[in-house]
Amino acid sequence: MTHPLDHLPRAGHGSDSDSLEANFSDLHPPLTQRQAFIESQRCLYCYDAPCVEACPSDIDIPRFIREIAEDNINGAAQTILEENILGGSCARVCPTEILCEQSCVRNHDTECQPVLIGLLQRHAVDHMHFDAHPFLRAADTGKHIAIVGAGPAGLSCAHRLATFGHQVTIFEAEAKPGGLNEYGIAKYKLVDDYAQKEIDFLLEIGGIEIRHGKRLGDNFDLESLRRDYDSVFLGLGLGTSRQLGLTGEHAEGLMPATDYIKELRQSEDIGDLALAQRCVVIGAGNTAIDMAVQMARLGAGAVTLVYRRGVEAMAATGHEQEIAKANGVRIITWAQPEQVLLDATGRVAGMRFARTEPHGDTLAATGETLDIPTDAVFTAIGQAFDDASLSDVRASQLGREAGKIEVDGNFRTRLAGVYAGGDCIAAGQDLTVQAVQHGKLAAQAIHNEIMAQQEVA
């Protein structure tokens, strides 16, 4: 299959690759030692701190910030990693502006601004220097747990299970572990191959094996996992992108944003990437913003993000929207895709949108349309897990809820011994930090169940 953007020029054409690379350096530069120290002093060390309540992964934020202030970086890092083994990447990708930092008491008018919790967390994890791995593995239990997916949920689950002394095997479809962190986050949010480095650190705990190229429903199935392992955790990512459902969906010049972001993140030389001088991104979430901003930074002249509802309904946070605007991305609201406009050769030449307006809780077309000429269209209208992965006899018995896997409060699916967490379950905000928490709690639940069974036996 040919690449949908092969006909476009390369990003490196006409510009030197060093300056292109520079466009993808850290979006928020890390704090210096001194900045971290000064900022840490701003933390009021709240009791029952609101930031902790707002953190999906239960990190004791006031404690780790106090540890930074007390010149105890390793202590701070350990405080973070004890609750969130992917605390380094979460510090970089978390929408702190709607989580911990939004809850900071220093948001009150009289307090200037919230403590920069995300950057402080990054500082602690970036500067830790342990002589030995800071987490211990309990004596081997002889139990072996299978995990599907080496994304944040699966890795977090694996790490926690390993600390309990269990053996873990992770089945991963892709060539690298990391899931969203490795393949789906804007390049400038996780630079310097950080996702891989963090996983290398995580795996130092031992007892975790990752088998790549293993796709559930393709070259292995749930039934065999249930047979061969003491328990199973499904940390499936969202493998497919939602489609526009329009004619021309598969034309050259149109592709899911996630596919492009994956290429971008994996590319050896971003100068080789296809560059759409004019491009349209359809969607309103962080993926849409990531896509639009990255295309602008690759050198696109006109990047337009189109959303069918108003700004206030956008899933991307205000902070993300600001990043888009700062990068020259034009945001058009109240317009929904109506037709992919093709040129004589069948390639994307533009996109026709129907103007919308609110009609009660639904959207109504106004009858007006809007044509935007473009070289490429990127869709970022949501993802779903690939149903094919859950098509075997056993997997089809998993309960479903809102198109995802149904679990109970302990991350148990309807199939005994099978747990699930992260993006593939209904509860959640599709955040890395949420996935980490699911994996961690599921590991605890799995451990409790296995050990209880052992006692009975």
Next chain:
Amino acid sequence: MKAFAQKPDVDLSIEFAGIRSPNPFWLASAPPTDKAYNVERAFEAGWGGVVWKTLGEDPAAVNVSSRYSAHFGKNREVLGFNNIELITDRSLATNLREITEVKKRWPDRALIVSLMVPCVEESWQAILPRVEATGADGIELNLGCPHGMPERGMGAAVGQNPDLIEQVTRWCKQYYSKPVIVKLTPNITDIRVAAQAALRGGADAVSLINTINSITSIDLDNMVAKPTVGSQSTHGGYCGAAVKPIAMNMVAEIARDPETQGLPICGIGGISNWRDAAEFAALGAGAMQVCTAAMLHGFRIVEEMQDGLARWMAEKGYRSLAEFSGKAVVNTTDWKYLDMNFQTIAHIDQDKCIQCGRCYIACEDTSHQSIAKLIDASGARRYEVIEEECVGCNLCQITCPVEDCISMVPQPSDKPYMSWNEDPRNPFRESVTATN
């Protein structure tokens, strides 16, 4: 050039123990007053007076390297300062010559000479006429230096012995005609004893405090205190903002002691701004000496000190320092005279509260469990004082990061004043009621 601006209509000039000064801010005897160069710069900056760094007999003292250390706050602000310097390490003749010249050039400024010589009459008899010849306005006896000099029988070794304080003061009054200020050491049990001894010796005033024996910090890598001289250290003299509460207590003790009441007091110890100066004055200090703040920020701080003090005085209607000097002394008493029937209770201003919970956890863990943590209908946290449990201890107010958010509210009471002496709960109640 700045625009002409309205200045507060107050008179900052003082006459302290017979010494006149255009404002109450003097530089204390220390490195900033060790030579003409610094003192001239200080006078140019606006300081009302200086106490020239302590002179001694020749040969001059020899100092070590290094000499200072500090007790730092979290943002690297200096909370307390520490030094192991000795008295001047320049010759007596040089100092005397410069003192003479500076006094001639700045006749309106107070110039006091700090002195420390061995505790024998001949030594004082020899140096005092030479000091008098400089034209300086007075002398200050350094009976407080806590390091180095006491080992040689001087400084705090004298200040810790009331008989020696009295004796040395007497010699000075005998061989010197101008005001004699006795500088006291805080490294003692009861400052009143030292002040009484100075008064008996004929002192015109006392100044306090000198520095406090201290070790500010340890270099944990090399296991040696700071300041480090080679691989060793020694205790130094503590000063700076941290010592202000100690100094103010000692000033108040002398100010309200029946024996020393009315003895002029020059306040020293952590005075860093106009408010500190006003507080010392309120406790009876008629002049203030400053050192650490100037060493940390330069002589320019005197501008803010003068301006701030003048504005505050104008606001309060005080036209001179004398009008409020000592006003807080009458309200300083012994514990046994405090009103047992007075009750105050914390109140949290919910509009100002930022819900950090610091008051709650402090009270809950370490005090009286008198703050309730509530969650309102919207899920927002809210902290409320449980008034019946509150003893009015102030801890919540102190832990609150927001100024004026927690206030202590005096409770109405129909009970009359009752001291511990009168309190029926006091098993050792005195039969005759004392008053304050």
